Amino acid sequence: MTYCKISLKTVPKASKYRDYQDAAFKSLFGSLKVNPVLELSRPAFKQASVRYTTGLSISGVQQKLSLGITKSHQLEPVTTNGQYILKPSPEEFPNAAENEHTAMLTGHILGIRTADCGLISFADDELAYITRRFDRPDNVKKIHQEGLVQGFDMPSDRKYDKSYEAAGALINAMTGGKQTVVLEYIHRIMHAYLVGNDDMHLKNTSLQKFPNNTTALYDQLTPNYDCLFAGAFENQNEVGFLALDLLDNGFSAQYEHHGYYTGHDFVELAGKLGIPAKPIQSFVKNIERKLPQLIDMIHHSYMRDEQKVHAGEIIVDRLRTLSIGV
Numbered sequence: 001m002t003y004c005k006i007s008l009k010t011v012p013k014a015s016k017y018r019d020y021q022d023a024a025f026k027s028l029f030g031s032l033k034v035n036p037v038l039e040l041s042r043p044a045f046k047q048a049s050v051r052y053t054t055g056l057s058i059s060g061v062q063q064k065l066s067l068g069i070t071k072s073h074q075l076e077p078v079t080t081n082g083q084y085i086l087k088p089s090p091e092e093f094p095n096a097a098e099n100e101h102t103a104m105l106t107g108h109i110l111g112i113r114t115a116d117c118g119l120i121s122f123a124d125d126e127l128a129y130i131t132r133r134f135d136r137p138d139n140v141k142k143i144h145q146e147g148l149v150q151g152f153d154m155p156s157d158r159k160y161d162k163s164y165e166a167a168g169a170l171i172n173a174m175t176g177g178k179q180t181v182v183l184e185y186i187h188r189i190m191h192a193y194l195v196g197n198d199d200m201h202l203k204n205t206s207l208q209k210f211p212n213n214t215t216a217l218y219d220q221l222t223p224n225y226d227c228l229f230a231g232a233f234e235n236q237n238e239v240g241f242l243a244l245d246l247l248d249n250g251f252s253a254q255y256e257h258h259g260y261y262t263g264h265d266f267v268e269l270a271g272k273l274g275i276p277a278k279p280i281q282s283f284v285k286n287i288e289r290k291l292p293q294l295i296d297m298i299h300h301s302y303m304r305d306e307q308k309v310h311a312g313e314i315i316v317d318r319l320r321t322l323s324i325g326v
């Protein structure tokens with residue numbers, strides 16, 4: 001059985017590519033004609049990423065490349081108007097690409113709006129993570145978006161310097177009081193906690209405006225991005241809880257009692273941001289219901305076997321803690 005490198009679902013026999021479902025492929029690349037294999041090898045990428053990413057707005061921590069599709073349907077590095085971002089596994093974290101792809105899809109299963117993403121191959125077969133840019137839907141007009149560290153008017157190296165509670169309050173202010181957006185943010189924090197993604201800092205959440213919005217307010221979060229099972233690397237067995245403190249005034253009595261976050265803490269966070277407990281409880285119930293699907297998907301993923309086991313264990317353990325106090 002082969003699983004799709006985009007959807008992680010079974011690939012039917014009659015598909016164009018052995019390891020991609022036609023529908024998933026078309027939705028990510030627009031056409032079945034696109035070649036899912038890069039002409040670049042992994043070592044050549046190292047050279048190219050220096051050349052093509054200078055001054056790029058997508059700079060983050062990891063090396064990446066901006067890609068476009070040529071007239072002959074080849075994915076190729078470009079300096080302007082890239083429609084895709086390519087993130088290969090860093091040398092010190094093998095299989096990070098497969099890990100990120102799987103972690104992103106766990107969010108999708110839980111109803112989190114997620115950047116379109118998948119895995120493609122370098123010429124020498126190594127897989128790389130690819131995501132379609134959500135700030136350029138038609139490749140002409142750029143959608144305005146802003147990360148939370150900018151929203152706080154702080155320099156980017158202060159991306160760990162606020163709590164999620166403060167970030168939630170900022171989202172409330174930046175959207176003119178849209179509680180649905182604040183709730184979506186809390187769900188994303190809960191998802192990060194669930195999969196052991198301990199790097200969801202202020203630069204890994206952004207807000208965007210709809211194209212016709214000329215006001216200073218933002219409409220919604222961008223689709224979710226930059227998510228990892230941080231504990232599922234052999235050189236990283238100790239996974240932290242969360243990148244930021246959950247609450248402004250230190251840990252709750254329940255945290256002090258258990259020594260880790262529980263559902264109670266997320267209900268408390270919601271309360272501080274004016275959101276009732278109910279949608280927090282429903283989100284936990286939703287995870288409980290979808291646990292078999294999440295575990296199945298992890299096992300169909302392209303991570304290595306040990307990574308799959310770690311990732312499954314993290315989810316089961318974190319779900320146990322999320323179910324306390326909700």
Ligand SMILES: Nc1ncnc2c1ncn2[C@@H]1O[C@H](COP(=O)(O)OP(=O)(O)O)[C@@H](O)[C@H]1O
Pocket residue numbers: 057058059060061062063085115116131132133134135147203204206225226
């Ligand atoms: N699909 C996407 N479309 C548009 N912008 C994106 C997308 N994914 C990430 N970005 C932007 O690029 C930046 C770097 O990407 P990210 O995945 O966070 O990489 P890193 O692991 O290096 O931090 C993000 O902070 C975000 O602003």
Ligand SMILES: [Mg+2]
Pocket residue numbers: 060061203204226
């Ligand atoms: Mg990032």
